[in-house]
Amino acid sequence: MADLEYTVADGIGTILLNRPHRKNAFTHEMIEQWAEILVGARTDPDVRVIVLTGAGDAFCSGVDLGSGSMSGERPTPLQRKQHLSEHIHRIPFALEDLDKPVIAGINGVAVGAGMDMALMCDMRIIARSARLSEGYIRVGLVPGDGGCYYLPRLVGHAKALELLLTGDFIDAEEAARLGIANHVVDDDELPAAVTRLARKLADAPPIAVRTIKRAVYQSARSDLRTALDLISSHMAVVTSTQDSAEALAAFREQRPGSYAGH
Template sequence: MSYETIHFTKKDGVGLITLNRPNVYNAINYQLGHELTQIFEQIKEDSEVRAVVLTGEGKSFCSGQDLNDRTALAQAGEEIRLGDSVRSRYNPLITAMHELHKPLIAAVNGVAAGAGCSLALACDMRFITPKTRFVEAFVRIGLVPDSGSSYFLPRLVGLGRALEIAMTGRDIDAEEAISIGLANRLVSDEHLLEETMAFAKQLAQGPTMAIGLTKQLLYKGMEASLEDVLEAEAVSQEQAGKSSDFLEGIQAFAQKRPPQFRGK
């Protein structure tokens, strides 16, 4: 399948998605949102892809919603129904990212603002550079956080800090992002993609079935009762225990050799 607003490559078990509208700082128009949803649905079924990296072409990760879409509707005299837009365009995308049973890492080059910030937060981890800025910019134009920001942000930084960030819409620089847990690793500009891909490759070579189950469990653990989480752990452990990776893991341990996991 060919795409116009994103690039997709895969190597060593890692799928690399690059937002490709650098002339508008990778702002999300209808086509970009649609193609992103498509590629995540494609990756879900692709056994060759065992980890995923999401980044942006050029100087920015993603500047958020392309407001030219909204301007065109207004100039045409059409009613702007943002709720319908969020439901049809962003919600399926964020759901596809969140439900992906593979590790998903954002290599956040430059600015991640508005829905672009939400995209980064919807990833499992974020690698950043000194030039990275996160901006919950919705309030700057009289809107509320969407595309999952109100779900992911308080889980990453805590409710009080999330309220302050979302209500002010202020920039979060790289140093603060690391200190408050919004980002995982700070690397140099020139090595961002290289280091993110190397980390993703490391995960891709691991027991990715167990990693996918772990991802589900930890998100569930943020909101479910202890009783429910304990049962979910038992169910997931049953699944993991029937995998070829578990058999390989214990055989490799007994034979004192590195395991060769297949993600199955």
């Protein structure tokens, strides 16, 4: 079986980190495949939602330091920077370009880069037994893939600094209290809970879904006047689509809508 598996079914693309014997620590090859999947999903009409999860009893324990280009001789500062900027950073950049919702289903531990990969997603559903830690400080490192960017935007600067500087673990309930988790569910309910949310989003009008996601992130970087100007343009485009007319008709007729993405 592949270390990273990707399947598409009924509008839902699922990325499975599949190295349970290594707590789904990712390799260089997995990163390359992962980034290519996200880039392809952006324009794939068969994909409306992306789900990211891990096999076995872990979500992701971060980078596998003993694999491939991550092992061997100590890299130079330039090599280390290039490894991040030319490989690892492809994931957050691809996600930034992807205006389709991305859901992380977090089972078990999410540590270091594994936690950051979850933070990059738009929503997170967490199993009750899961534990999360930034962890870098414990091995004398800094978050190389975006933890210092994503975590403060979810939990605020003070709490983010505490988690980053201590490497402390938090449980699922604390993750929910801090706003990291959208939902906490029993371990055996995680796959079904993730599928329910993904199914609900995949069944919604895709142009409206993608536009709402885009507007939320655009607004976070804009002043009020700019955000309202953008959303007025978005509204004008969305209401001109066949899917918008179908959604209104379905609402009036109290039936599920059928959307083609145009």
